[in-house]
Amino acid sequence: MTHIWQKPILIENNTFRFRGVNYTIIKEIDSWVEAGAWWQGEPILKFLLVKTEPYGLFEIALTPKGQSILYQSYD
Template identity: 40%
Template structure:
C-alpha cells in the first residue's frame, strides 16, 4: 500500500546517491537504495526530468524520493 506525500524535503547526498533525508522534523538515514531510474515527462511541454529513488531507511520504512533536474528533492510516497 502506498501513501502519497508529494512534499519537498532536504536530502543529504554522497556523490549522487541520497544517504539521508529530513522530513517532518526528523532525520531518516537511508540504509539501502532498492532501485532508481529516470523518468521524463512531457518534454515538449518542458516538464523536468526526474530521477526516482526507492529507498529503505534505518527504521525499516520504504519511501520513494524524486529528484528533479532543477535540484529539488520531493518525498513522493511512503509504502506503508
C-alpha cells in the same frame, strides 16, 4: 498501501527529515528515469526507491536543478 506526498526534502549525509522523524537511507533498492509530460515542459526526473532506518520504504525524485522530492511512501 502507498501514500503520495510530493513534498520537498533536504538530504544531508544520507538523512532526511519527514513528519518530525529523521530517516537515514541505508539502501538504494532501485532507480529509474521518468520523462513526464515533456511536451508541457515538465522536467525529466530520476527516481530512487530507498530503504531507511527507522524502517521506511520511500520513492525520492531528484530534479535537474538538484532538488529532492519525497514522492511517495509504502506501508
